[in-house]
Amino acid sequence: MTLLKPAVGRALGWAALAALVVLALFGLWGAPPDDVQGDAQRLMYLHVPAAWIAYLAFGVTAFSSALWLWPRTRAAVWDRIAGSSAELGVLFTALTLMLGSLWGRPVWGVWWAWDARLVTTAVLLFLYLGYLALRKVPAAPEARAKRCAIAALIAFVDVPLVHFSVSWWRTLHQEATVFDPELKANIHGVMAFTLWWGVLAFTLVYVYLLDRRYRLESLEEDLEQRELEQAIAERVAGAGTPGRGSRKEEVPVG
Amino acid sequence: MNLAQEVGLVAGKDLRIERRARVTLQQILPFGAIVLLLFAFALDPDRGVLRRVAPGLFWVAVLLAVLLAVSRAFTIETEHAARDGLRLSGLDPAAIFLGKAAAIAVQLVVLEALLAAGVVLLFDVSLSSIGPLVLATLAATVGLAATGTLYGVLAVGLRMRETLVPVLLLPVVSPVLLGATRAWEAAIDGAPSDAWPWVGVLSVFAVLAVGAGMLAFGPLLEEA
Numbered sequence: 001m002t003l004l005k006p007a008v009g010r011a012l013g014w015a016a017l018a019a020l021v022v023l024a025l026f027g028l029w030g031a032p033p034d035d036v037q038g039d040a041q042r043l044m045y046l047h048v049p050a051a052w053i054a055y056l057a058f059g060v061t062a063f064s065s066a067l068w069l070w071p072r073t074r075a076a077v078w079d080r081i082a083g084s085s086a087e088l089g090v091l092f093t094a095l096t097l098m099l100g101s102l103w104g105r106p107v108w109g110v111w112w113a114w115d116a117r118l119v120t121t122a123v124l125l126f127l128y129l130g131y132l133a134l135r136k137v138p139a140a141p142e143a144r145a146k147r148c149a150i151a152a153l154i155a156f157v158d159v160p161l162v163h164f165s166v167s168w169w170r171t172l173h174q175e176a177t178v179f180d181p182e183l184k185a186n187i188h189g190v191m192a193f194t195l196w197w198g199v200l201a202f203t204l205v206y207v208y209l210l211d212r213r214y215r216l217e218s219l220e221e222d223l224e225q226r227e228l229e230q231a232i233a234e235r236v237a238g239a240g241t242p243g244r245g246s247r248k249e250e251v252p253v254g
Numbered sequence: 255m256n257l258a259q260e261v262g263l264v265a266g267k268d269l270r271i272e273r274r275a276r277v278t279l280q281q282i283l284p285f286g287a288i289v290l291l292l293f294a295f296a297l298d299p300d301r302g303v304l305r306r307v308a309p310g311l312f313w314v315a316v317l318l319a320v321l322l323a324v325s326r327a328f329t330i331e332t333e334h335a336a337r338d339g340l341r342l343s344g345l346d347p348a349a350i351f352l353g354k355a356a357a358i359a360v361q362l363v364v365l366e367a368l369l370a371a372g373v374v375l376l377f378d379v380s381l382s383s384i385g386p387l388v389l390a391t392l393a394a395t396v397g398l399a400a401t402g403t404l405y406g407v408l409a410v411g412l413r414m415r416e417t418l419v420p421v422l423l424l425p426v427v428s429p430v431l432l433g434a435t436r437a438w439e440a441a442i443d444g445a446p447s448d449a450w451p452w453v454g455v456l457s458v459f460a461v462l463a464v465g466a467g468m469l470a471f472g473p474l475l476e477e478a
Binding site: 130150151161164168 | 404426477
């Protein structure tokens with residue numbers, strides 16, 4: 001009941017850990033300090049990959065939700081992936097905000113600024129916190145999956161609207177560097193390598209955690225099913241035992 | 255019966271219930287008014303702060319009222335198995351959605367008109383450039399009513415419904431608060447040309463919300 005074969009999952013876990021160690025070495029010592037921002041800029045190697053993985057995770061949630069809603073591809077696996085990925089998305093979004101806050105303090109002089117991308121990211125966090133809250137509400141699996149898939153798609157469609165309206169409202173964040181077509185990624189070679197390595201390491205962590213979370217979700221569903229079956233069995237057995245009913249004229253069900 | 259008639263039927267039903275029970279008028283409107291009063295307590299009315307932030311305060315008050323209006327719109331469907339009646343009525347789910355959203359929108363427009371009067375009176379604001387102001391308000395109201403109806407049916411019948419709807423709805427409608435507030439600010443400051451882009455944003459939101467609602471309402475009502 002895992003996404004990946006157990007051996008592959010374990011190998012992925014070790015690979016993710018090794019990648020993180022390499023990232024720490026390059027991020028802290030391998031890459032040179034920034035000319036303007038000094039060592040504070042090293043937070044970029046965590047902040048930017050975390051943000052990208054958060055987007056990836058929400059993208060996966062939207063994609064799996066759409067697959068669940070599409071009648072031909074409807075399967076419980078998509079619902080589980082959507083939920084697991086949304087949880088990781090919230091985790092990485094929160095991480096992005098926290099790391100950004102730590103970075104903003106020395107560079108901008110404030111923990112938080114009312115800048116377009118910050119505000120959008122905060123709204124993104126709340127959108128998916130709501131989605132996770134909805135997932136927690138007890139309901140029949142099919143009904144819950146449908147409700148959650150629709151909520152995930154609405155949230156996904158809402159993100160560009162939030163982004164667009166907030167950017168019109170205010171913008172102060174440094175412009176996107178890597179994907180700026182005019183700049184042609186004018187970053188020091190080792191810095192660029194470290195950044196890309198960070199994305200790779202975080203992707204491995206994401207896939208590993210997704211696999212784990214998926215397994216946990218399957219086990220939880222399994223447990224629920226077994227508890228239900230046990231309760232039914234006990235109920236049936238209890239009803240069959242004479243003398244357990246409160247009234248003597250009660251007919252035993254069997 | 256065509257779609258418009260079905261919409262009218264559902265909207266008429268909800269508005270008739272409101273005319274008899276007067277929950278919006280006698281509970282939600284006073285709630286909105288007291289929110290405006292509380293803002294005046296929180297922000298010292300003597301220093302002109304209230305006048306400057308009046309559009310934002312107005313729309314926050316409206317947003318809080320929307321939560322109550324949505325809750326009310328689906329409370330009336332929980333009693334006497336009314337939801338089963340709706341499901342079995344044979345009406346097009348899209349029409350049920352549009353009807354319920356329209357009923358909420360009509361009530362919101364009344365609420366907004368009265369709260370706007372309250373803002374003018376209490377916060378000493380003069381509303382000029384009525385054109386963009388009214389259009390922004392209408393577009394925002396349609397967006398709020400449609401999104402509210404969609405999340406209302408999503409959460410109807412669930413445990414924790416009262417806490418779930420705000421946490422789901424408020425982040426989604428944040429662009430409406432932003433757009434409507436900016437449009438009002440522009441209109442009040444006498445720069446109506448700055449309001450039009452926001453009217454555009456609000457209209458796009460409204461169209462998307464209505465479209466999403468018409469598509470999703472049926473499947474959600476089935477499960478409700």
